[in-house]
Amino acid sequence: MDYGSILKSLNDIIVAMDSAIKEFWKSYNGMMVSTGRVFGNEATKRSLAEDVDGLLKEIESFIPLKFEVSGDKIKVRKCVVRDLIEEGVLDKENTICPFIKGFVSKMFESVGVKVVCENCEVRIL
């Protein structure tokens, strides 16, 4: 099997998972934020980060995300979900964005920082 066809099948599975979650939980937004926070809680048990810079590196090692720090704003430079939206695979209203939002906010809370995640941007409060 070549990379093109495995990529297509993985995209199909992700779309099917997104659709199944939407069918399973009508109020998927809150549920997926909670799911992300639960995963974040598991991840923080193994986390050694003590500051924001270290934490960003740890998040990047957990999920396919790349950050860019500019002042008190942290921009998401690369995100697998955004790639899927730009390729037209996933809708903008998907279940994975809230999941990542929950995960990132929980990870930040582990170093004592409260954040707001909106429009592919993390704002430190």
Place this chain on the structure above:
Amino acid sequence: MMQEVVNVKDRMLLLAILTRSLELFSGDWAKTICYIAGRKMSEVMDVGECESVEDCLEKMSKVSPWWVDVFERLSDNEYLVIFRSCPIRQTHYTVCTKQGGALCQVTHGYIESIISSHLGRKVRLILIHAGPNACLKRLVVS
């Protein structure tokens, strides 16, 4: 080529952490969600007319990333099937997660739905052995 490799790995990782998180959050419901996802995938797959389980699996293997063969026919309603190629198994081995969990239910939902919709009978897959190069499952038609 290199970008494709990165994309494949990213998507495998996303699938694995999404499933693991669902397992942590909702326990066995994660299996149900993955099973529904597999069924949804089969709805958009056109296999054509099928007369038997063997025929169905052969036609499905040609048009989908799964390559499944009948290994042994145990009785009229029971088969041992071998999953030679499976994107879910590749995901497990790429991101080092355990086989046989919730993510494998995508495969179960997909195969069971395809066969049952073509033969008009209820189908169930039971995992016997999950291996690195192939998985052995029992397929029961009722």
